[in-house]
Amino acid sequence: MAHALSEEPSPVPIELVFILEQLTNGLLVGVYYLLIALGLSLIFSLGGIVNLAHGGFYAIGAYVMVTVADRLGYPAAFVISPIAVALIGIVVERVFFRKFYRLDPALGLLLTFGIAMVIEQVLRMAFGATPRPFSIPEFLRGQVFVGDFIYSRYRLAILGVAVAAVAGLWYLLQRTPFGRIVRAGIQDPDMVGALGISLKPYLTAVAALGIGLAGLAGGIMAPITGVHPAMGNEILIAAFVVVVIGGLGSFWGVVLAALLVGAVRGLTVYFFPPAAEASMYLLMFLVLLLRPRGLFGERIARLE
Amino acid sequence: MSHRFQRPDRRQIIKGVGAAALAAGIAKPHIVRAQSDTVRFGHLTPLTGFLGPLGEYAQMGVQLAVEEINAGGGVNGKQIELLMEDSVNPATASTKAERYIERDNVACIVGEISSASGLAISQVADRNKVLFVNTGCNSDALRGANCNRYMFHVEACNSQYVKGVGRNFLRNGLIDGKKIYFLTADYAYGHDLSRVGKNFVTEHNGEVAWEDLVPTDATDFSGYILKIRQARPDLIISNLAGNQITNFVKQYAEYGLDFPYGGFGFDTGVAWGAGKGNFGGEWPVIWHHLLDTPGTKAFVEAFTAKYGKPPENQAWGDYVATKILAQAMNETGSTETDALLEFLEGQKELDILKGRPGYFRDWDHQLIQEMYTMTAKPLDEVQDEWDLMVLGAPVPAADEDLTVIAPTREENACSFAS
Numbered sequence: 001m002a003h004a005l006s007e008e009p010s011p012v013p014i015e016l017v018f019i020l021e022q023l024t025n026g027l028l029v030g031v032y033y034l035l036i037a038l039g040l041s042l043i044f045s046l047g048g049i050v051n052l053a054h055g056g057f058y059a060i061g062a063y064v065m066v067t068v069a070d071r072l073g074y075p076a077a078f079v080i081s082p083i084a085v086a087l088i089g090i091v092v093e094r095v096f097f098r099k100f101y102r103l104d105p106a107l108g109l110l111l112t113f114g115i116a117m118v119i120e121q122v123l124r125m126a127f128g129a130t131p132r133p134f135s136i137p138e139f140l141r142g143q144v145f146v147g148d149f150i151y152s153r154y155r156l157a158i159l160g161v162a163v164a165a166v167a168g169l170w171y172l173l174q175r176t177p178f179g180r181i182v183r184a185g186i187q188d189p190d191m192v193g194a195l196g197i198s199l200k201p202y203l204t205a206v207a208a209l210g211i212g213l214a215g216l217a218g219g220i221m222a223p224i225t226g227v228h229p230a231m232g233n234e235i236l237i238a239a240f241v242v243v244v245i246g247g248l249g250s251f252w253g254v255v256l257a258a259l260l261v262g263a264v265r266g267l268t269v270y271f272f273p274p275a276a277e278a279s280m281y282l283l284m285f286l287v288l289l290l291r292p293r294g295l296f297g298e299r300i301a302r303l304e
Numbered sequence: 305m306s307h308r309f310q311r312p313d314r315r316q317i318i319k320g321v322g323a324a325a326l327a328a329g330i331a332k333p334h335i336v337r338a339q340s341d342t343v344r345f346g347h348l349t350p351l352t353g354f355l356g357p358l359g360e361y362a363q364m365g366v367q368l369a370v371e372e373i374n375a376g377g378g379v380n381g382k383q384i385e386l387l388m389e390d391s392v393n394p395a396t397a398s399t400k401a402e403r404y405i406e407r408d409n410v411a412c413i414v415g416e417i418s419s420a421s422g423l424a425i426s427q428v429a430d431r432n433k434v435l436f437v438n439t440g441c442n443s444d445a446l447r448g449a450n451c452n453r454y455m456f457h458v459e460a461c462n463s464q465y466v467k468g469v470g471r472n473f474l475r476n477g478l479i480d481g482k483k484i485y486f487l488t489a490d491y492a493y494g495h496d497l498s499r500v501g502k503n504f505v506t507e508h509n510g511e512v513a514w515e516d517l518v519p520t521d522a523t524d525f526s527g528y529i530l531k532i533r534q535a536r537p538d539l540i541i542s543n544l545a546g547n548q549i550t551n552f553v554k555q556y557a558e559y560g561l562d563f564p565y566g567g568f569g570f571d572t573g574v575a576w577g578a579g580k581g582n583f584g585g586e587w588p589v590i591w592h593h594l595l596d597t598p599g600t601k602a603f604v605e606a607f608t609a610k611y612g613k614p615p616e617n618q619a620w621g622d623y624v625a626t627k628i629l630a631q632a633m634n635e636t637g638s639t640e641t642d643a644l645l646e647f648l649e650g651q652k653e654l655d656i657l658k659g660r661p662g663y664f665r666d667w668d669h670q671l672i673q674e675m676y677t678m679t680a681k682p683l684d685e686v687q688d689e690w691d692l693m694v695l696g697a698p699v700p701a702a703d704e705d706l707t708v709i710a711p712t713r714e715e716n717a718c719s720f721a722s
Contacts, residue, residue: 018534022527029524130357130616131550131577133689136558143560150533152558155526224558225523226550226577228357234523269527273516274490276527 019270021149026266027259028155031162034258035217036239037246038169039210045186045249046199046206047101052112053092054239055232056119057211061085061218062227063123066134074137078219085215086208093207101203116232123229131226158220165213170251172209182206186249241280245287247297256295257287342385343378343639345370345626346404348397348425349415349440351390354520354546357573358417358618362439363388364611365619366414369626372606379633397421401428401436411639412437414625417618419443419493426455433641435648437629439621442569443496447668448716454641456648456669458625458656460590462500463716466568467709468675468699469588470504473539478564479510482538485563486515487528487552489545493569494518497543501568503715513537518544525555533561542567542585550577557582573616576690583692584680591620591658592676592695599657614690624656659698660706668718672706674698 036058043051064084069077092115100108140154173179185192185199192199218231225231238261246257261280268279275282287295347366349359370386378384387408391397397416404410405428413429416422417440429436430452438446438457447461460468473479484505488498494517502512514535516528532540540563544552549567553575556565566586572593575583593604593614603623607615615623629644631654636643648669653661662673677696686692700708 018530021530021534025526025530029526032524124356128357129351129360130573131547133577133579135554135579135581141558150530150559152526154558224551224554226547226554226574228547228550228577230352230354230356231523234521266527269516270531273518273528275519277519277521 017148019267022266022270023263024149024266026263026269028151028159028262029265030259030262031159032217032221033235033238033242033261034255035162035165035213036235037242037254037258038166038251039213040239041243041246041248041250041254042206043210044243046182047097047203048105049097049100049108049112050105051210052109052236053115053119054112054211054214055234055236056116057085057089057214057232058218058221058235059123059227059229059232060088060119061215062134062222062225062231063127063132063218064215065219065222066132066227069134069137081219082212082216085218086212089208089211089215090204092211093204097207098200098203120229120232127229129229131228134222134227136223152224154223161216161220165216166255169209169213173251178202178205238280241284243294245280245284245294247291247294249298250294250296253294253296342383343380343633344385344387344404344408344410345629346401346408346410346413347386347388347415347622348391348400348404348413348421349388349622350392350417350421352392354548355417357546357577358440358571358616359390361573361616361619362415362417362622364607365615365622366626368607368610368619369623369630371610373627373630379630379639380637384630391416391418391421391425394418394420394424398424398428401425402432405432405434410434411633412629412641412644414629415439415622416441419446419496422446422455423450426450426452429454435629435641435644437625439625440618443493444500444711444716445496447670447711448718451668451718451720453645453669453720456664456671458621458628458671460673460675461670461711461716462497462569463711464670464673464675464709465570465588465590466497466500466504469566469568469586469677470501470508471699471709472586472677472696473566474508476564478539479505479508482510483513484510484539484541485532485535485537486512486541486543488515488517488543489548490517490519491545493545494543497569501541501543518548520545520548522548523551525552526559528552529555529559529561532563533559537563539563540565543569545569546571546574547577549574553578553584554582557584571617572693573618575692576616578692580686580689580692581683586677586679586696589617589676589678589695590673591617592678592693593690594693594695595658595676597657597659599655603657620657628654628656660702662706665707665710667713667720668711668716670710672710674700674706675709 040051040054043049061081064081065077068080096111100111136154140157142153144151144153182202189199242257242261246253264279264283265276269276349362351359370384374383389400401413412435414437416425416438419441422438422441425436436455438459440459442462444462486498488494505512542552570587570589604614632644632647633639636647648664649666651663651666653663656662658674660674662671665672676698678693681692681694
């Protein structure tokens with residue numbers, strides 16, 4: 001047979017539409033990072049704790065989702081899982097975080113690293129190491145076609161939830177008395193104290209919010225990713241990179257960084273897949289080279 | 305600081321020393337006694353990381369086997385004492401294997417899943433002349449360039465997986481003259497699988513027209529799936545590993561593409577993790593709990609009674625390997641490496657719970673055995689979370705030699721010259 005076989009695999013034809021499709025898909029992926037990164041940034045900005053257990057709470061969110069959805073259905077689980085995780089967040093803040101706000105940040109790192117390991121091991125003991133089966137609920141299955149582009153209906157629903165969560169958080173921080181005190185506390189906690197306002201309840205509320213967001217992210221990712229005890233590790237580093245690229249204390253910096261990381265990853269998958277997960281580190285390197293505080297990093301007096 | 309550091313007083317020190325002496329006194333005769341009237345098996349397998357889910361089943365399998373052997377009188381009248389540890393990575397695996405041999409005086413080492421750790425353990429086994437039975441490392445190189453006299457393989461090698469399922473793809477007209485898209489895990493196992501897979505495809509007049517190397521920590525496959533949709537391949541082959549397979553299968557179902565797909569490597573546990581309605585395609589498997597043989601039925605029943613869920617194929621590997629070693633010890637009446645080696649190299653037919661018995665090939669120590677393929681079960685027939693697959697006919701077929709799917713000497717040369 002005269003069928004000639006090329007030695008090198010031929011590349012996918014490079015057409016603008018394909019690149020555009022990868023780009024928009026990448027932005028969508030960036031939104032998942034965003035939900036985790038925002039909480040991480042918030043907790044660090046106010047309390048100074050680098051929460052290495054954030055991925056653990058993401059995993060708990062996924063497990064609560066799977067367990068509750070099996071009994072009460074997806075909609076109920078969707079509401080219950082972030083609330084349950086936020087409640088765990090309150091307990092963790094009251095019992096552990098509180099003792100570490102004024103201490104060396106390295107101690108907080110050790111603490112949250114320990115909590116992360118405990119969470120992973122508890123999940124392994126309770127549910128086993130094998131991934132728990134879980135699927136997209138029937139009413140959200142299927143695809144949406146925009147021109148020649150294909151989108152998963154479920155991912156579009158996630159996008160809606162994430163945008164709503166981000167908008168709600170923005171409103172809370174920028175337009176309410178609660179937000180004003182949190183933002184003041186980020187800049188100068190001592191001055192807030194001098195004005196007779198105790199930051200304690202705000203620290204608790206911020207931890208509950210941030211950790212609850214991680215739980216929400218875990219719950220909505222459960223149908224499209226493997227639900228296993230170490231799933232938090234997979235997303236935690238990406239979330240950190242997003243926070244660093246965006247700049248500490250900057251809300252829109254984190255939003256922009258998440259989309260940027262997603263877009264760059266999408267293009268790397270297209271052009272050079274082996275580097276897909278590494279692309280964000282290169283991006284971080286370049287951003288820090290040009291802007292050492294991240295894209296929109298604010299000058300925070302107590303961190304200088 | 306509110307409390308002062310207290311120096312321990314004399315009484316406390318004496319108590320401590322006394323307790324330590326007592327503990328040592330109790331522990332010591334235990335070890336001496338253990339050496340005289342038990343036979344020790346050392347088990348190693350990764351319990352954390354992306355192979356952790358399989359390691360958990362490996363431990364369940366080996367524990368059940370030891371329990372059954374001991375209940376049946378043990379080996380040569382002695383009970384088996386099972387030691388189990390997390391192998392973590394090649395360096396730790398090597399250290400722990402060393403410790404099993406030198407400190408614990410084990411009769412053999414069983415287990416492992418990662419080919420890199422398996423290689424490390426096999427080198428320790430070779431140096432100390434202790435048998436190592438590999439239950440989960442697939443790399444062909446471990447049976448070829450890196451083979452050694454003291455290592456036997458219950459796990460099938462990549463060639464057996466590729467040829468096992470590849471013959472079905474070929475029969476279904478998905479390879480000859482077709483363009484195939486490879487998704488390959490970007491580490492040693494994926495590369496080895498891809499190499500063997502490419503040989504098979506080109507040999508049968510197909511073309512691997514696209515290949516994406518996927519980082520092992522990738523969890524989002526949407527970008528790859530879009531590329532596949534743009535490329536329009538005739539067949540998609542997964543050379544992915546562990547949790548990657550769960551994620552890919554889930555997300556491929558999410559996008560509803562209808563290109564035929566499947567894999568050259570597979571473990572049932574990760575497909576169970578994908579969930580009902582997500583699993584699809586055609587995959588190779590070394591053993592499945594729905595296999596209709598008396599041995600498998602008894603094993604599945606005992607396993608389910610003990611652990612409350614059916615065994616995954618990794619549990620089969622460690623269970624069967626342990627049973628074979630006990631059989632070798634009982635039939636030779638010895639736990640000496642030389643005697644066991646001679647028994648296993650004798651190409652004796654062994655009951656491995658499958659339709660046809662298997663045997664260790666003498667020149668590379670590979671367990672020559674039947675393989676199977678599996679496809680998705682229609683949704684309305686699915687009973688529970690473990691009932692997602694339909695098992696195909698055994699490969700090779702009953703009238704074929706078992707070695708037709710194993711690598712040939714030319715493909716994977718091995719010499720035990722020492």
